[in-house]
Structure formats: C-alpha cells, structure tokens
Amino acid sequence: MKRGVVGVVVIALVAVGVVEGTAIRRDRARRQSRREAVALVESWLRLWSRSDWTAMRRLVDAPPRSFVRTYSDASATLGIQQARYRHGVVRFEGADPGATFTAQLQLEGFGPYRCAGRLPIRRRDGTWRVRWTPAVLHPQLTGGRRFDRARLFAPRAGLLDAAGAPLDVRDPDLRTIAGAVGKATPQQAAALGAPYRAGDVVGQSGLQSAYERRLAGEPASELRVVEGDGAVVETLLRTAGGPPESVQTGIDPRIQRVAGQALQGVTQPAALVAIDAPSGEVRAVVSRPAGGFPRAIQGRYPPGSTFKIVTATAALASGESPDASVSCPPEVVVGGRRFVNAEGEAFGPIPFRTAFYRSCNTAFINVATGLPADALGAAAATFGFGGYDLPVPAFSARFPPPKDVVERAASAIGQARVEASPLHMTSVAAGVSSGTWKAPRLVRSAPPGPVKAIPVAPTLRELMRLVVTSGTGTAANVAGAPVYGKTGTAEFGTRQPPQTHAWFVGFRSDLAFAVLVEGGGFGGEVAAPLAARFLQLL
Incomplete structure (x- = not known):
C-alpha cells in the first residue's frame, strides 16, 4: 500500500473515532440531562404532596416573593386533606421542555377531585429548574386568577306557631323565645364548625340559636376559579347542600293573645303560662313588664x-286517705321553728281533703313529718323537680334534700329552698290533668323529655276541684267547663311580716295554666281572679 493511501486511512479511522466518541459523550450527556429533568419533576411533585x-x-428559577403564600392560600381554599401527584412524559428537549402530571386530591367538603396540569422546566447553567407560573397550580390560574x-x-x-303560621315575633314574649340572628363572631363560627365563617348570619339567642343548623340548612358549596375581581371563570366542583327546615312551636296565637290580655293592668311583675296537658306543648308564655325579664x-x-x-x-302514695282526719291547729313548732297558717286560721281536726282545699299549712306539716324520709323527694321527682333541658334559657324547678326537720317541714309547704318557675308549675297542673307528668315542650319536633305516671292523679283532681268550688280558689270558679286549681301564697325576703308572691295553678279541660304575681299577696285574692279573667277571655 502506498504511503499516501495509508495516511488517508489512518486519518479516516481517527475521524471516525472522534465522531463516535463525541456521539457517545453526547448520548451520555443527553441521558444524564433526562435523568436530572425527571429527578426535578419527581422532587417537585413529592414536595408538593x-x-x-x-x-x-x-427548585424554581427566579421564584416570586409570593410563591409560598400563593401555595399556602390555594391549599387552604381548596381544603386539601390528601394529595397525590403523578407525572407523565418528561420532555427535556426542544423549545418547551416540561412534564405533564395528574393531581388526585381529597378536598374537605367536596371529596375526590382529579385534574391534569403541566410543569414547565428550563436548564440554566447546567441545572434543571422549574419555570413556574401560577398555571402550574391549575391551568386556569392565569392573569391574576385564583381559587375561591x-x-x-x-x-x-x-x-312557626302551632297552626303552622309564622310565629308572631312582634309579641315581646315570643320574640324572647324566638331569639335573634346576627353576624357570627370568629369565636361563634369556630364553635359552630364547618361550614360556618365569621360574618355569616346565625342565630344569636333563643330558638334561632338552638336550631341554627336546621333553620339555616346546609349551604351548597362551589369550588371555583375566579378573576381578581371575583368574577367566576369556571366552577370546578359543586355540592348540593341541604334545604333549610322550619321549626314549629306549640304556641297557640289565640291563647297567647288572651294570656297577655289577662294580665293587662297588672302593675307588679307577673307571669302567665299555658300548657296543653296531653302533649306537654307550651301554648302561651307571658311575662310582665313586657320586654323585660322573662320570668x-x-x-x-x-x-x-x-x-x-x-x-x-x-301523702296519698304513702297510704293517706282523703277522708283521714288531720289536725289543723293555728300553729305548729318543728325543730324549734314556729309555723302558722295564713291570717292565723285554725280548723281543728278536719279531713285531709279539707286541709287541702283550705290550704292549711300546719296540717300539711303534721302530715309531712309522719311520711317516710324519702317520700316528699320522690313525689317532687315525679313532678319533674330536679331539672330537664329546654332549647332556650329557662329554669325548671329544684327540690334540694331537706338538711333537717325544720327544712323538711318548710319544704312541705313550698318554702325553704324549694324553687320553681311559672312554666314548671304549669307542668305540675298539667300532670294532674293528664295523669302523667311531662317535661314542657316548646318545639313540636323536640324529642320527648322525662315522663312520669301519677297514679294518684284522680284523687288530686278531686282535691283541686274542691279548691275552686269550696276553698281558697273560688275566685277562679267561672262558668263553663269545670276549673281545677290550687292557690299559693309564697313567702320571700327578710321583712316581717314576710312579703308574699301570689300563685294560682290549675287546668280546665286539657289546658293547664299558672299565674304568678310577684309580691302580689294572697294567691286566692290576686292570682286566682287573673286566672278567671284568662279563662273567661278564652
């Protein structure tokens, strides 16, 4: 072979080797670049999750200062509970390198949400970086748009009232029961929980507060992309929510109106409550002065x-007979304390039924001291003394166990530490009427409260009828269906002689009622005539 030809061959072989070496290096660099691009995408999605x-x-090339806040705000708005991201093909060559990806999210209040996106990347100074815009979060987030x-x-x-008509909240007593609505504070919104936020209109008191979720319903929710001014670009997800539902009370507008009229002209603080005895539903609630303390x-x-x-x-449950002779002296001393009858009355030995309709304190104390130790407390529990729940602020009744014989004697005549609201004493009368004590119900759909059978109710009805026909409550003996009742003259305060509240509780047909006049004096002289007026107006 000629020397020239050999030289050409050698040069060619060297050139081929150079070319092959360059190609190998380029391929290696290409594969390395691809690995780095994929690693960047995977790191990004892993950190995102x-x-x-x-x-x-x-990992971002020239990240904006708002980057972290943008993601934090978006995550909070979306309510992301769980996130999973997967990338597709990673393109690392050409004019627009990047990777497609899918996001599978679990969103609070919406559930699963799946969307697709793209992650642009660029190589700068030998390193792959993310070429970030808000559209990486979602393809629609361009030009200042955001999630909402x-x-x-x-x-x-x-x-609603008992007839299904809107409750008349012009009546100050019904307005108190209904309550008010107003904007929720941050603390109220937090207490209510999702989906409530500060500023939402919510029930602030009364039934509006107690039945907030029922009255408001469950709001429909939308996850949207909006312009900077709030204009909707696209609705991504929607939940239907739940419809609001009305709340029906047992208030009878006619009975409520009449109860208010019955107390017209009463200058002292007073109250009148009416309850449907068979159901326990509250038919009327009136406090005077109007708009004041809901006594x-x-x-x-x-x-x-x-x-x-x-x-x-x-006494009856312990075996006492209405015909049994009891002593009604002008006074009785128990544990060193002297108890007397109203105006010093004394009737001597009389039947128990007479002691009831004459309202003889000393006779009842004598009877009570001979009862088993737990008899009075058990009877009080039968009539709901001890408490029950109502959907609005209310006091029911309490009967603390007497701490000594003096307190036991005083408790037997409704003194000592025994307390009750007019609402509760109405329920006592309703229990006698129906034969079963039931906790008062303000809302018709409310779960039934405690229920207690009163086996001696027939005898109690006989005694309460005698109060109105022959005893201390004759002022309530109006024409029409028979009226049953019991007067009360309750001592309070420290004055001598003591001041007294005037009470009358009773029922006619299925309607039970209670009248109270604070500091009114004798129940038979003050409260019973008001009860009569109420019944006559009905």
Whole structure:
C-alpha cells in the first residue's frame, strides 16, 4: 500500500473515532440531562404532596416573593386533606421542555377531585429548574386568577306557631323565645364548625340559636376559579347542600293573645303560662313588664302552697286517705321553728281533703313529718323537680334534700329552698290533668323529655276541684267547663311580716295554666281572679 493511501486511512479511522466518541459523550450527556429533568419533576411533585412550599421554592428559577403564600392560600381554599401527584412524559428537549402530571386530591367538603396540569422546566447553567407560573397550580390560574370556595345559603327557614303560621315575633314574649340572628363572631363560627365563617348570619339567642343548623340548612358549596375581581371563570366542583327546615312551636296565637290580655293592668311583675296537658306543648308564655325579664320561663320562686299538690301526692302514695282526719291547729313548732297558717286560721281536726282545699299549712306539716324520709323527694321527682333541658334559657324547678326537720317541714309547704318557675308549675297542673307528668315542650319536633305516671292523679283532681268550688280558689270558679286549681301564697325576703308572691295553678279541660304575681299577696285574692279573667277571655 502506498504511503499516501495509508495516511488517508489512518486519518479516516481517527475521524471516525472522534465522531463516535463525541456521539457517545453526547448520548451520555443527553441521558444524564433526562435523568436530572425527571429527578426535578419527581422532587417537585413529592414536595408538593408534602406541602413543603419552601423546599419547592428552591427548585424554581427566579421564584416570586409570593410563591409560598400563593401555595399556602390555594391549599387552604381548596381544603386539601390528601394529595397525590403523578407525572407523565418528561420532555427535556426542544423549545418547551416540561412534564405533564395528574393531581388526585381529597378536598374537605367536596371529596375526590382529579385534574391534569403541566410543569414547565428550563436548564440554566447546567441545572434543571422549574419555570413556574401560577398555571402550574391549575391551568386556569392565569392573569391574576385564583381559587375561591363559595357557600350558597338558601333563605333561612322560619319559626312557626302551632297552626303552622309564622310565629308572631312582634309579641315581646315570643320574640324572647324566638331569639335573634346576627353576624357570627370568629369565636361563634369556630364553635359552630364547618361550614360556618365569621360574618355569616346565625342565630344569636333563643330558638334561632338552638336550631341554627336546621333553620339555616346546609349551604351548597362551589369550588371555583375566579378573576381578581371575583368574577367566576369556571366552577370546578359543586355540592348540593341541604334545604333549610322550619321549626314549629306549640304556641297557640289565640291563647297567647288572651294570656297577655289577662294580665293587662297588672302593675307588679307577673307571669302567665299555658300548657296543653296531653302533649306537654307550651301554648302561651307571658311575662310582665313586657320586654323585660322573662320570668315566666326563667324566674325562680318559692312555689308556696301550690307545692301542696306534690306533698299531697307523697301523702296519698304513702297510704293517706282523703277522708283521714288531720289536725289543723293555728300553729305548729318543728325543730324549734314556729309555723302558722295564713291570717292565723285554725280548723281543728278536719279531713285531709279539707286541709287541702283550705290550704292549711300546719296540717300539711303534721302530715309531712309522719311520711317516710324519702317520700316528699320522690313525689317532687315525679313532678319533674330536679331539672330537664329546654332549647332556650329557662329554669325548671329544684327540690334540694331537706338538711333537717325544720327544712323538711318548710319544704312541705313550698318554702325553704324549694324553687320553681311559672312554666314548671304549669307542668305540675298539667300532670294532674293528664295523669302523667311531662317535661314542657316548646318545639313540636323536640324529642320527648322525662315522663312520669301519677297514679294518684284522680284523687288530686278531686282535691283541686274542691279548691275552686269550696276553698281558697273560688275566685277562679267561672262558668263553663269545670276549673281545677290550687292557690299559693309564697313567702320571700327578710321583712316581717314576710312579703308574699301570689300563685294560682290549675287546668280546665286539657289546658293547664299558672299565674304568678310577684309580691302580689294572697294567691286566692290576686292570682286566682287573673286566672278567671284568662279563662273567661278564652
């Protein structure tokens, strides 16, 4: 072979080797670049699933200052509970390198959500970086757009009376029971929980507060992309929510109106409550002065002689007969304390039924001291003394165990530490009427409260009828269906002689009622005539 030819061959072989070496190096560099690009995408998605915005920012080419806040705000708005991201093909060559990905999210209030996106990347100074814009979060997030979670409350449902008409909250007593609505504070919104936020209109008191979720319903929710001014670009997800539901009370507008009229002209604080005896539903609630303290349901008063209904129950359940002779002296001393009858009355030996309709304190104390130790407390529990729940602020009744013989004697006539509201004493009368004590019900759909059978109710009805026909409550003996009742003159305060509240509790047909006049004096002279007026107006 000629020397020239050999030289050409050698040069060619060397050139081929150079070319092959360059191609190998380029291929290696290409594969390395691809690995680095894939590693960047995988790191990004992994950090995203962990909500590590700060580490993600370090992977961005020229990240904006708002980067972390943008992701944090978006995550909070979306309500991301769980996130999983997977990438597709990673393109690392050409004019627009990047990777497609899918996001599978679990969103609070919406559930699963799946979307697709793209992650642009660029190689700068030998390192792959994310070429970030808000569109990485979602393809629609361009030009200042953002995520928005909207709650769409339907118009609030109403409170209804027993006939299904809107409750007349022009009546100050019904307005107190109904309560008010107003904007929720941050603390109220937190207490209510999702989906409530500060500023939402919520029930602030009364039934509006107690039945907030029912009256407001469950708002429809939308997850949306909106412009900077709030204009909707696209609705991504929507939940239907639940419709508001009205709340029906047992208030009878006619009985409520008549109860208010019955107390017209009464200058002292007073209350009148009416309850449907068979159901326990509250038909009327009136407190005077109007718009003041709701004493009809929140007042705490010694029940005085109206409590003799309870004491009579204990005596009858323990075997006492209405015909049994009991002593009614002008006074009796128990444990060193002197107890007397109203105006110093004394009837001597009389039947127990007479002691009841004459409301003889000394006779009832004599009877009570001979009862088993737990008899009076058991009878009080039968009539709900001890408490029960109502959907609005209210006081029911309490009968603390007497701490000595003096307190036991005083408790037997509704004094000592015995307390009850007019609402509760109405329920006592209702229990006698129906034969079963039931906790009062303000809302028709409320779960039934405690129920206690009163086996001696027929005898109690006989005794309460005698109060109205022959005893201390004759002022309530109006024409029409028979009226049954019990007067009460309850001592309070430290004055001598003591001041007294005037009570009358009773029922006619299925309607039970209680009248209280604070500091009114004798129940038979003050409260019973008001009860008569109430019944006559009906």
